[in-house]
Amino acid sequence: FAETARAVAHTRGATIVLTGSAGDRAIVDAVARALRDVPTIDLSGQVDLVTLAALLAELDVLITGDTGPMHLAAAVGTPVVALFGPSNPMRYGPLTRTQRVLRVDLPCSPCGQVRLPPERCRGHVPDCLDGISVERVVAAALELLDLRAAASGKALV
Numbered sequence: 001f002a003e004t005a006r007a008v009a010h011t012r013g014a015t016i017v018l019t020g021s022a023g024d025r026a027i028v029d030a031v032a033r034a035l036r037d038v039p040t041i042d043l044s045g046q047v048d049l050v051t052l053a054a055l056l057a058e059l060d061v062l063i064t065g066d067t068g069p070m071h072l073a074a075a076v077g078t079p080v081v082a083l084f085g086p087s088n089p090m091r092y093g094p095l096t097r098t099q100r101v102l103r104v105d106l107p108c109s110p111c112g113q114v115r116l117p118p119e120r121c122r123g124h125v126p127d128c129l130d131g132i133s134v135e136r137v138v139a140a141a142l143e144l145l146d147l148r149a150a151a152s153g154k155a156l157v
Contacts, residue, residue, distance in 0.1 A: 002034035003134045004063060008141050009038040017059065019052065019069060020044035061144050063137060065129075066114075070094050079144035081137060085129035086114045086121075098147065100140035104131035 005016045016038055020028050022045035032042055047055060052069060056062060057076035064070045064080065066087045073080050074094035082094050084103040088110040093101050103109065109128040111118065117126060124130075 001063065002031045004137045004141070005031070005035055005040075006038055007134065007138045008063075009035075011138070011142065012145065014060075015039040015041060017055070018042045018044055019047070019055070060148060061141050063141055066092055074099065079148055081140045081144065083129065083132050083137065084110065085126055086111050086117060088112060098144060100144060102132050102136055102140060104128050106131070 008014050009016055016035060018028050018032060018040060024044055028042060028044040032040060043055065049072075053072045053076055056069060056073040056078050059073070059078050061079045061081060062069065062073040063083075064073070065083050066085075066089075070080055070082050071094060074096035077096070077098070079098040080094045080096060081100045081102065082089070084093070084101055086109065089101040089103060093099070104127065106128050108118070111128075113121075121127070
């Protein structure tokens with residue numbers, strides 16, 4: 001996520017907004033450290049669900065995994081780049097036209113074993129997520145930004 005955020009920020013002059021629960025603090029801190037030279041707003045653990053929905057409505061694009069905020073962003077009309085691994089995007093993907101679902105087509109994916117992954121996928125990022133390149137995520141985000149800008153008639157970050 002940090003590499004993707006850095007690339008989008010440098011390409012479009014974007015400010016990156018970090019979200020998550022208080023329990024996500026270690027991960028968010030690691031991403032924030034990796035973005036030390038990128039304009040960043042860290043709101044993790046600081047907003048309730050209603051405020052999060054309002055915040056997501058103000059974003060030009062949300063880049064996320066298969067999360068609740070992904071669905072909130074879709075509901076408020078924010079374009080979504082969603083990274084899917086073990087879960088099935090046909091069942092759990094964002095319900096919006098302005099989305100790009102990224103996944104790796106492996107024989108074992110989607111396995112649906114998010115909470116209790118197969119033994120070979122424990123203790124590291126599983127191949128179905130690790131195979132999604134930063135370049136693919138950045139390209140999807142820039143494509144959605146361009147589509148939104150074209151629809152609104154103005155340039156977006």
